[in-house]
Amino acid sequence: MSNGAAVAHDAHAHHPALAHHFESLDAQKEASVLGMWLFLVTEILFFGGALTAYMIYRTWYPDAFAVASSEIAILPGAINTAVLILSSLTMALAVHAAQTGERGKILVFIAITMVLGAAFLGIKAYEYHEKYVEGHIPGLGLPFRFEEEYYRPAQIFFSIYFVLTGLHALHMIIGLGIMTWMLVLTRKGVITPEYYAPIEISGLYWHFVDIVWIFLFPLLYLIGRHVHHVG
Amino acid sequence: MPTNTYLNAATTLKSWLLTRDHKRIALMYIAGITFFFGIGGFFAALIRLELVTPAGDLLTDETYNKVFTMHGVMMVFFVLIPLIPASLGNFLLPLMLGTKDVAFPKLNLLSFYVYLFGSLFTLYAIVAGGLDTGWTFYTPFSTVASTSAVVPAALGIFINGFSSILTGLNFMVTIHKMRAPGLTWFRLPLFVWALYATSLIQVLGTPVVAITIVLVAAERIFGFGLFNPAVGGDPVLFQHLFWFYSHPAVYIMILPAMGVVSEVIAGMARKQIFGYSFVAFSSLGIAIVGFLVWGHHMFVAGQSIYSALVFSVLTFIVAIPSAVKVFNWTATMYKGSISWQTPMIYVAGFIGLFAIGGLTGLFLAAMGLDIHVTDTYFIVAHFHYVMVGGAIMGYMAGIHYWWPKITGRMYNEFLGKVSAAIVFIGFNLTFFPQFIAGYAGMPRRYHAYADAYQVWNVLSSAGASILAVGFTMPLLYLAWSLKNGEIAGDNPWGAVGLEWNTTSPPPTENFHTQPIVTWDAYEYPTPVEGHVV
Amino acid sequence: MSDNHNQHHIVPLSTYYTIFLALMVGTALTWWVATIDLGAMNNVIMLTIAVTKATLVVLFFMHVKYSSKLIWLAVGGSIFFLLILIVLTLNDYMARGWYTFG
Numbered sequence: 001m002s003n004g005a006a007v008a009h010d011a012h013a014h015h016p017a018l019a020h021h022f023e024s025l026d027a028q029k030e031a032s033v034l035g036m037w038l039f040l041v042t043e044i045l046f047f048g049g050a051l052t053a054y055m056i057y058r059t060w061y062p063d064a065f066a067v068a069s070s071e072i073a074i075l076p077g078a079i080n081t082a083v084l085i086l087s088s089l090t091m092a093l094a095v096h097a098a099q100t101g102e103r104g105k106i107l108v109f110i111a112i113t114m115v116l117g118a119a120f121l122g123i124k125a126y127e128y129h130e131k132y133v134e135g136h137i138p139g140l141g142l143p144f145r146f147e148e149e150y151y152r153p154a155q156i157f158f159s160i161y162f163v164l165t166g167l168h169a170l171h172m173i174i175g176l177g178i179m180t181w182m183l184v185l186t187r188k189g190v191i192t193p194e195y196y197a198p199i200e201i202s203g204l205y206w207h208f209v210d211i212v213w214i215f216l217f218p219l220l221y222l223i224g225r226h227v228h229h230v231g
Numbered sequence: 232m233p234t235n236t237y238l239n240a241a242t243t244l245k246s247w248l249l250t251r252d253h254k255r256i257a258l259m260y261i262a263g264i265t266f267f268f269g270i271g272g273f274f275a276a277l278i279r280l281e282l283v284t285p286a287g288d289l290l291t292d293e294t295y296n297k298v299f300t301m302h303g304v305m306m307v308f309f310v311l312i313p314l315i316p317a318s319l320g321n322f323l324l325p326l327m328l329g330t331k332d333v334a335f336p337k338l339n340l341l342s343f344y345v346y347l348f349g350s351l352f353t354l355y356a357i358v359a360g361g362l363d364t365g366w367t368f369y370t371p372f373s374t375v376a377s378t379s380a381v382v383p384a385a386l387g388i389f390i391n392g393f394s395s396i397l398t399g400l401n402f403m404v405t406i407h408k409m410r411a412p413g414l415t416w417f418r419l420p421l422f423v424w425a426l427y428a429t430s431l432i433q434v435l436g437t438p439v440v441a442i443t444i445v446l447v448a449a450e451r452i453f454g455f456g457l458f459n460p461a462v463g464g465d466p467v468l469f470q471h472l473f474w475f476y477s478h479p480a481v482y483i484m485i486l487p488a489m490g491v492v493s494e495v496i497a498g499m500a501r502k503q504i505f506g507y508s509f510v511a512f513s514s515l516g517i518a519i520v521g522f523l524v525w526g527h528h529m530f531v532a533g534q535s536i537y538s539a540l541v542f543s544v545l546t547f548i549v550a551i552p553s554a555v556k557v558f559n560w561t562a563t564m565y566k567g568s569i570s571w572q573t574p575m576i577y578v579a580g581f582i583g584l585f586a587i588g589g590l591t592g593l594f595l596a597a598m599g600l601d602i603h604v605t606d607t608y609f610i611v612a613h614f615h616y617v618m619v620g621g622a623i624m625g626y627m628a629g630i631h632y633w634w635p636k637i638t639g640r641m642y643n644e645f646l647g648k649v650s651a652a653i654v655f656i657g658f659n660l661t662f663f664p665q666f667i668a669g670y671a672g673m674p675r676r677y678h679a680y681a682d683a684y685q686v687w688n689v690l691s692s693a694g695a696s697i698l699a700v701g702f703t704m705p706l707l708y709l710a711w712s713l714k715n716g717e718i719a720g721d722n723p724w725g726a727v728g729l730e731w732n733t734t735s736p737p738p739t740e741n742f743h744t745q746p747i748v749t750w751d752a753y754e755y756p757t758p759v760e761g762h763v764v
Numbered sequence: 765m766s767d768n769h770n771q772h773h774i775v776p777l778s779t780y781y782t783i784f785l786a787l788m789v790g791t792a793l794t795w796w797v798a799t800i801d802l803g804a805m806n807n808v809i810m811l812t813i814a815v816t817k818a819t820l821v822v823l824f825f826m827h828v829k830y831s832s833k834l835i836w837l838a839v840g841g842s843i844f845f846l847l848i849l850i851v852l853t854l855n856d857y858m859a860r861g862w863y864t865f866g
Binding site for chain 1: 774775777780781783784787788791794795798799800801802806807810811813814817818821822824825826827831832834835838839841842843845846849850853854857858
């Protein structure tokens with residue numbers, strides 16, 4: 001590919017996807033990739049703010065956090081971690097297929113990515129329902145059930161749990177929307193080995209959401225297991 | 232007038248509302264910002280009217296809470312944050328970079344509509360339901376006590392944040408990727424450096440206030456315990472998260488104004504800016520150090536004394552890059568052939584007022600003194616000197632300086648000078664007495680006060696009415712000049728810089744031929760060969 | 765990797781599969797570590813694994829290993845500013861109660 005890059009400048013000067021204010025598709029793609037990375041910078045700080053709150057309260061209430069965390073079943077969380085990592089692989093394979101111009105494969109890999117994303121959300125919904133049954137929802141006027149000693153700070157833990165996993169799930173839903181759009185673009189034949197920036201930057205977003213979960217899993221599910229074998 | 236301009240390229244309403252031209256988007260922002268400035272100014276007028284007498288006789292205490300909240304929310308989020316980047320920045324950035332548009336024109340238009348939607352949403356929320364938390368939304372009042380429309384108002388601000396983020400992101404990519412051939416980083420106008428530093432804060436800071444708003448909303452809507460002391464939460468944590476954005480946000484307001492000042496001084500003194508790279512890097516310095524100082528808003532809020540000490544020391548450091556700028560500007564003017572036209576008068580006002588605002592900031596950075604004046608009118612006076620004396624004066628300077636480029640016409644120079652003088656006098660009369668009242672102990676955010684402060688408040692309210700005249704005049708003579716002003720020509724100031732090397736108003740694609748830059752910024756007094764494109 | 769060609773770098777499929785396996789192993793390892801008592805080291809090890817996993821995703825799935833310095837700067841910069849938020853906030857909480865007024 002690299003030796004063809006220079007040639008591509010002239011051959012595709014009138015590429016339909018080339019916006020009027022860019023010199024070349026290469027320059028346009030570099031701009032989109034940088035733009036997406038800067039967006040991910042904002043995402044890092046966004047989740048980072050909530051993680052700061054988590055960190056402060058965890059240093060304040062280490063025992064309550066450990067006990068409350070042990071109340072969450074590990075298995076669904078672990079399965080979801082695996083599901084997301086697998087979806088990141090299929091996303092990477094979709095970008096690869098876009099680079100090599102295999103349109104059928106792009107469609108298949110994006111579809112698998114979406115199925116995995118939906119599976120993640122399904123398991124998440126099941127977990128939320130479990131929390132509801134167990135009385136671990138710290139609000140909405142629902143009864144909160146927890147051992148007396150940690151009754152108050154456990155509510156902080158579960159509040160942060162729902163905010164972080166809820167925001168993560170929202171990002172997954174947005175991701176599914178983006179992937180649907182990518183399916184449409186690919187089917188319309190817009191995506192070519194010269195112009196696959198949309199797939200590439202959508203992939204960046206998807207991988208980022210995966211990374212958030214990579215941190216949430218140990219921080220929310222696993223912090224008290226070695227002392228409290230409850231779940 | 233040139234025949235082919237961005238203004239007459241298409242004239243239908245649709246061609247404006249769906250435009251992707253950064254120049255038209257800039258004009259729509261100017262309209263929006265002016266509208267919200269009017270609303271915020273109206274609430275300011277109510278505040279000043281109430282405070283003419285010591286008794287709380289015009290507004291009830293609850294209404295007064297809502298009025299100063301609305302003034303703050305409107306001015307901070309919908310006027311000062313987008314003030315210069317979204318208007319002048321949008322208009323000038325591609326022109327100064329010698330390119331056709333920003334990197335993502337559609338995103339730019341989206342930013343505008345997000346701004347419009349978010350700010351109108353908040354306006355509706357706080358007019359219909361009221362908001363009495365102050366613009367800072369402090370918990371636990373905002374989450375458990377206040378009965379006003381906290382969530383809708385905060386949601387509008389949250390939405391508006393996307394506009395700010397997307398504009399910053401767009402500008403950063405544009406500056407990195409869209410510079411004209413030959414336009415290296417150290418040939419960039421200082422306004423571009425300032426915009427870059429501003430964008431950096433918008434991208435890094437705004438998401439943190441966004442998550443803070445989400446946490447407040449979650450606590451208020453779902454009853455989650457996040458900052459609520461009833462379940463062991465810490466309201467001071469809210470303040471940490473809030474000020475992590477909202478202190479640097481002050482630099483979102485002032486940095487672009489400093490960029491404008493650098494441009495105007497070089498143009499009006501016809502000199503190479505003194506210490507170009509120091510001024511450029513001081514913008515980045517302010518942006519970065521600005522993230523280290525937020526705790527000075529919380530000296531009496533219950534953070535640890537050790538932490539307050541650290542924030543106090545760090546705050547003094549911000550004075551260094553700010554002072555670098557002021558010294559370099561004065562050094563630039565020294566022995567320059569300064570032409571004292573309207574923009575330059577505004578700039579002179581800026582330097583004086585910003586110096587007062589900045590130096591009183593040092594008072595406040597000193598922890599012991601700050602404890603004395605916390606929540607008094609001294610604080611109110613200090614930040615108005617920076618926000619109005621700094622940011623808005625800078626904006627006024629910029630609007631007057633680039634008006635001939637934006638519209639192709641000149642405003643009435645005499646009225647311009649008069650208005651600049653009126654603004655300067657009215658501003659000082661409004662806010663200087665507040666330093667005195669505040670230092671004497673008058674607390675902020677009350678509708679009634681002790682009789683001893685009345686003289687300062689009457690002076691202040693009198694000043695506010697002068698200030699109102701000063702801000703209304705430009706609205707009128709600038710509007711008048713749109714149809715009737717003298718044709719300005721492409722470069723009425725004889726300034727250098729790429730934006731002056733195209734027609735006024737510029738064509739839709741900005742330049743008739745792609746500029747190639749072979750010179751440094753501010754090559755005064757004699758422009759080198761090849762400047763005219 | 766020169767700036768001109770980095771966008772066209774195609775990562776071999778075998779790399780993606782290797783990284784995938786490493787991520788799965790890391791997940792299993794985290795779970796295993798969580799169940800044995802290592803005192804304070806539990807957190808350190810789990811977070812080290814999480815950071816390693818995230819780094820692998822960033823470098824290979826997100827192609828940062830093959831990207832320009834500017835992208836590296838964006839990633840590094842965001843982590844730096846997040847650390848400012850965390851460190852200066854913790855700086856307060858760690859010192860609560862050290863001294864009091866009066």
